[in-house]
Amino acid sequence: MTSMRKLNRKFPVHILVFLFPAVLIYTVFMIYPMIDSLRLSLFSSDAKNVVHWVGLENYRELLTDPTLSNRLWGALKNNLIFFVIHMCVQNPVGLLLAYLLSLKIRGSVVYRTLIFTPTVLSVVIVGFAWKLILSPLWGISSHIPLLNLMNLGVENSALITLSLISVWQYVGIPMMLFLASIIRIPEEFLEAARVDGANAWTIFWKIQFPLLLPTAGIVGVLTFVGNFNAFDLVYSAQGALAGPSFSTDLLGTFFYRTFFGFQLQGGNPYLGSAVAGIMLLIILVGVLIYLFGFQRRIENVEL
Amino acid sequence: MKKSAAVFLLLAGGVALAGLAFGQGKTKISIESWRNDDLKIWQNEIIPAFNKKFPDIEVTFAPSAPAEYNSALDAKLQGGSAGDLITCRPFDKSLELYNKGNLASLNDLAGMGNFSNVAKSAWQTDDGKNTFCVPMASVIHGFIYNKAIFAELGLKEPKTEAEFFKILATIKKNGKYAPLVMGTKDQWESATVGFQNIGPNYWQGETGRLGLIAGKAKYNTGGFLRTFQALSKWTPYLEQGYQSVSYPDAQNLFSLGRGAIYPSGSWEISGFRANAKFELGAFKPPLPAGAKKCYISDHTDIATGLNANSKNKESAKKFLEWMTTPEFAEIYANALPGFFSLSKAKIKLKDPLAQEFVSWRDDCDSTIRSSYQILSRNEKLNNENDLWAASAGVLNGTLTPKAAADMVQKNLDGWYKPKK
Numbered sequence: 068m069t070s071m072r073k074l075n076r077k078f079p080v081h082i083l084v085f086l087f088p089a090v091l092i093y094t095v096f097m098i099y100p101m102i103d104s105l106r107l108s109l110f111s112s113d114a115k116n117v118v119h120w121v122g123l124e125n126y127r128e129l130l131t132d133p134t135l136s137n138r139l140w141g142a143l144k145n146n147l148i149f150f151v152i153h154m155c156v157q158n159p160v161g162l163l164l165a166y167l168l169s170l171k172i173r174g175s176v177v178y179r180t181l182i183f184t185p186t187v188l189s190v191v192i193v194g195f196a197w198k199l200i201l202s203p204l205w206g207i208s209s210h211i212p213l214l215n216l217m218n219l220g221v222e223n224s225a226l227i228t229l230s231l232i233s234v235w236q237y238v239g240i241p242m243m244l245f246l247a248s249i250i251r252i253p254e255e256f257l258e259a260a261r262v263d264g265a266n267a268w269t270i271f272w273k274i275q276f277p278l279l280l281p282t283a284g285i286v287g288v289l290t291f292v293g294n295f296n297a298f299d300l301v302y303s304a305q306g307a308l309a310g311p312s313f314s315t316d317l318l319g320t321f322f323y324r325t326f327f328g329f330q331l332q333g334g335n336p337y338l339g340s341a342v343a344g345i346m347l348l349i350i351l352v353g354v355l356i357y358l359f360g361f362q363r364r365i366e367n368v369e370l
Numbered sequence: 371m372k373k374s375a376a377v378f379l380l381l382a383g384g385v386a387l388a389g390l391a392f393g394q395g396k397t398k399i400s401i402e403s404w405r406n407d408d409l410k411i412w413q414n415e416i417i418p419a420f421n422k423k424f425p426d427i428e429v430t431f432a433p434s435a436p437a438e439y440n441s442a443l444d445a446k447l448q449g450g451s452a453g454d455l456i457t458c459r460p461f462d463k464s465l466e467l468y469n470k471g472n473l474a475s476l477n478d479l480a481g482m483g484n485f486s487n488v489a490k491s492a493w494q495t496d497d498g499k500n501t502f503c504v505p506m507a508s509v510i511h512g513f514i515y516n517k518a519i520f521a522e523l524g525l526k527e528p529k530t531e532a533e534f535f536k537i538l539a540t541i542k543k544n545g546k547y548a549p550l551v552m553g554t555k556d557q558w559e560s561a562t563v564g565f566q567n568i569g570p571n572y573w574q575g576e577t578g579r580l581g582l583i584a585g586k587a588k589y590n591t592g593g594f595l596r597t598f599q600a601l602s603k604w605t606p607y608l609e610q611g612y613q614s615v616s617y618p619d620a621q622n623l624f625s626l627g628r629g630a631i632y633p634s635g636s637w638e639i640s641g642f643r644a645n646a647k648f649e650l651g652a653f654k655p656p657l658p659a660g661a662k663k664c665y666i667s668d669h670t671d672i673a674t675g676l677n678a679n680s681k682n683k684e685s686a687k688k689f690l691e692w693m694t695t696p697e698f699a700e701i702y703a704n705a706l707p708g709f710f711s712l713s714k715a716k717i718k719l720k721d722p723l724a725q726e727f728v729s730w731r732d733d734c735d736s737t738i739r740s741s742y743q744i745l746s747r748n749e750k751l752n753n754e755n756d757l758w759a760a761s762a763g764v765l766n767g768t769l770t771p772k773a774a775a776d777m778v779q780k781n782l783d784g785w786y787k788p789k790k
Contacts, residue, residue, distance in 0.1 A: 134750045134751045134784055202611075203611020203612075203614050203615065209611070218614055219555065219614050220554065220555045220611070220614030220766070221766070222766075305555075306556060308557055308755060310555065310556075310557045310759070310762065311554070311555075311613065311762060311763070311766060312762070312763055312768060312769075325749075329752075330752070330754055331462075331741070331742065331746035332749060332755055333462075
């Protein structure tokens with residue numbers, strides 16, 4: 068600690084130098100566009116294309132005009148379901164796979180690679196491939212009863228099906244993160260427990276899982292941010308209208324239609340930016356809950 | 371070899387020089403378009419035919435990619451580098467260009483009398499007083515069918531709704547083929563080749579469509595409601611799993627010969643000509659019980675207008691004038707079967723299926739899709755998108771015809787106030 072204080076006396080110029088490239092790129096491509104889109108959401112244009120300041124009018128319209136708010140709440144509800152399915156399926160399955168891979172079974176490197184591969188595939192390919200697999204005309208789903216229930220054209224099943232496709236694609240990410248943390252746990256801890264007579268079940272829940280909690284938190288936040296920004300899979304599999312009857316409409320597709328327009332519907336960048344503003348707010352609240360409600364409470368054990 | 375190459379170079383050079391000398395007395399005009407598929411047709415057929423009559427005008431067809439056309443054109447118009455002639459999208463996009471002063475009024479063009487009012491409606495101001503593009507082509511809705519299957523089952527083209535459903539029942543009973551091939555997954559087919567295809571017979575074409583705009587007709591009463599009801603009767607005859615069948619899937623299913631009737635439009639002709647190995651027939655939307663007069667959806671799709679800031683207005687106008695003639699209509703319609711000239715002139719088409727589609731104009735009155743003019747001019751709720759969702763809902767069985775019609779009308783009432 069004393070050595071740290073000594074370092075602090077002199078201003079660490081080199082840190083600024085190291086930070087500069089990342090800060091620059093982040094500012095130009097992330098922070099500036101975000102702030103500018105927030106600025107845009109406070110304006111509107113009239114029939115003659117004259118842009119003028121309207122304050123929070125766009126937000127008021129989004130939340131009170133039933134033609135818009137119905138879609139907004141619908142998209143928010145679908146997005147929550149989308150998120151819950153990821154939390155309940157993707158992350159536990161990712162943890163299970165990571166645990167199995169950590170047992171060093173034969174061929175685990177091959178499994179690891181195979182399970183991770185879909186993550187790096189283009190969403191367009193994933194959407195297209197699954198559309199073919201689930202096609203009632205030429206897909207294999209018509210021969211497999213369970214897959215047959217997963218129907219992208221039926222309101223009750225379309226959103227769940229899409230969520231599971233997304234889970235299939237991204238399960239590799241929590242798996243890798245959990246695997247990295249499991250490997251990091253020192254062998255002595257487990258040996259000591261075994262000597263004390265603990266079985267694998269007890270070891271996992273009493274020793275490994277508590278040490279994985281920080282990772283679980285990060286996985287949760289990544290899932291949350293990813294899900295509430297999701298757009299591409301729905302767009303590639305269902306189109307921008309997120310059918311049938313908007314049952315797969317997420318905040319991302321709602322934003323797309325509002326901002327860019329669709330078919331005969333003209334786009335409105337100002338109202339669209341307000342949708343983006345609401346998405347930002349939701350994500351911000353979620354991340355803050357994680358930071359103060361979860362991350363600060365768990366102990367980060369130095370291993 | 372060397373010698374022949376030298377001769378070739380000399381010749382080529384000579385031709386180029388001659389071209390330069392020849393080109394001096396010429397004016398040059400260029401055409402903006404999104405139809406880059408048609409480049410060859412313009413270069414090899416349309417422009418040479420024009421130059422036979424007007425050798426002094428050099429025409430360049432300069433298309434850009436369809437998806438970029440609107441924005442690229444806006445940028446060029448702003449920068450003053452746009453071509454003299456501009457290919458017009460139907461309705462609001464071109465109206466916007468006209469209102470901004472980018473497109474010139476063509477009221478004084480002599481040949482405009484060759485087009486009906488319906489044909490011109492897509493490129494007019496709302497009051498119909500100013501027309502700003504020369505209508506080029508439309509697509510006609512109807513049903514394409516597999517002649518081999520009809521022959522096998524001893525079926526004839528239906529004329530009435532009752533006959534239509536009888537035929538569907540026969541095909542279904544036979545069990546070998548899907549009676550109707552259409553999916554509802556992409557939603558637009560349900561509205562476009564379902565609702566808007568059969569609808570004009572129920573809402574009396576223009577009477578119903580203009581009635582909606584004037585506020586006299588409603589989607590949830592009369593002909594419009596009956597269209598939703600008729601559409602709902604299609605459900606048992608669609609192929610298995612139709613809720614998840616996309617538009618290209620349906621096209622493939624039909625061209626593989628696994629379905630009998632394909633609700634569609636004339637734009638499909640060249641695709642099926644290339645892929646389907648059986649004979650194709652077409653019939654117009656069957657008449658509902660009690661109806662005498664037939665109506666068809668003859669949807670205006672493409673036109674050409676004059677850049678208001680063109681430097682060669684005189685030459686460009688000559689070209690536009692030529693575009694109103696039967697000669698142009700015949701070349702264009704034959705080069706692109708299924709895209710029909712909007713001219714009143716009688717045109718002979720070489721493709722029999724295209725000829726069948728266009729022949730319906732003789733017996734039936736034309737109208738366009740009900741949602742395209744004025745009623746979709748809204749950013750939040752859009753009549754066209756509502757019709758997609760409503761029609762797909764009716765076919766999927768998730769909405770009753772009445773509920774679907776009520777939803778569409780309620781959403782329209784939410785923002786649209788007819789002019790008194």
